[in-house]
Amino acid sequence: MMRNLKHAAWLLAAIVCLALGQHAPAADATSDSDAPAGAATPIPDSPQSSGEAESIVQVANLVYAGAHSSRCFSDHFLIRAEKETAISTSRRFHAVKLASDDLYDFPMVIMTGEGAFELPEAERESLRRYVKRGGFLLASAGCSSEEWNSSFRREMAAIFPEQPLSKIEMSHPIFHTVYDVDELQAKHGTPRPIEGVSIGGRIGVIFSHDGLNDTKHTQGCCCCGGNEITNAEAINVNILAYTLTY
Numbered sequence: 001m002m003r004n005l006k007h008a009a010w011l012l013a014a015i016v017c018l019a020l021g022q023h024a025p026a027a028d029a030t031s032d033s034d035a036p037a038g039a040a041t042p043i044p045d046s047p048q049s050s051g052e053a054e055s056i057v058q059v060a061n062l063v064y065a066g067a068h069s070s071r072c073f074s075d076h077f078l079i080r081a082e083k084e085t086a087i088s089t090s091r092r093f094h095a096v097k098l099a100s101d102d103l104y105d106f107p108m109v110i111m112t113g114e115g116a117f118e119l120p121e122a123e124r125e126s127l128r129r130y131v132k133r134g135g136f137l138l139a140s141a142g143c144s145s146e147e148w149n150s151s152f153r154r155e156m157a158a159i160f161p162e163q164p165l166s167k168i169e170m171s172h173p174i175f176h177t178v179y180d181v182d183e184l185q186a187k188h189g190t191p192r193p194i195e196g197v198s199i200g201g202r203i204g205v206i207f208s209h210d211g212l213n214d215t216k217h218t219q220g221c222c223c224c225g226g227n228e229i230t231n232a233e234a235i236n237v238n239i240l241a242y243t244l245t246y
Contacts, residue, residue, distance in 0.1 A: 084237070
């Protein structure tokens, strides 16, 4: 498929990142190293948000099911990605409504929260189209919320009935794009596996029931007794690199 020009800068940044990756410094309290990846899949053109240069990779925090969203998913991994790779990132998430055409400004979007929710059909269709056209969804249950987990699983079954959520093995490139993450670490014992939805051989959705929110890098947020994954920051950097290169 021909790549549209808007996303060439994202791809170039990712290629440079992988070329320089072996020289990235080790992260705080994380035994990580770098590894290469493949070629990216584009998403449709749309004007760049917030007046930022097109070479700046932006990540969105979804507003969904009315006014559901979260301020408790740390954007600190964007800073780490920029410092330790050649990916130029916006330092903050941009809020975007799930049913908005602005969704296509972002190669990666975050969906998180607590409690039960239900997506209207327009948002289901918007998310289905976004992922199938090359966009990437990172979903995380805030505070390991059982209600949010149940709602999210129901929505994924409705949106992608032929591509069920399934366990992602630790050997998958998602854990080895920038850092080698050989195990998931959590606040309370062994965490549940990270799961994903594969579309055409590419993971388009990643979901953590325990949570990849990295609340230690947010103000006024905590894990609230959940079993949040404590090496989430390195994993989220890997996910961003995967998003740009697969």
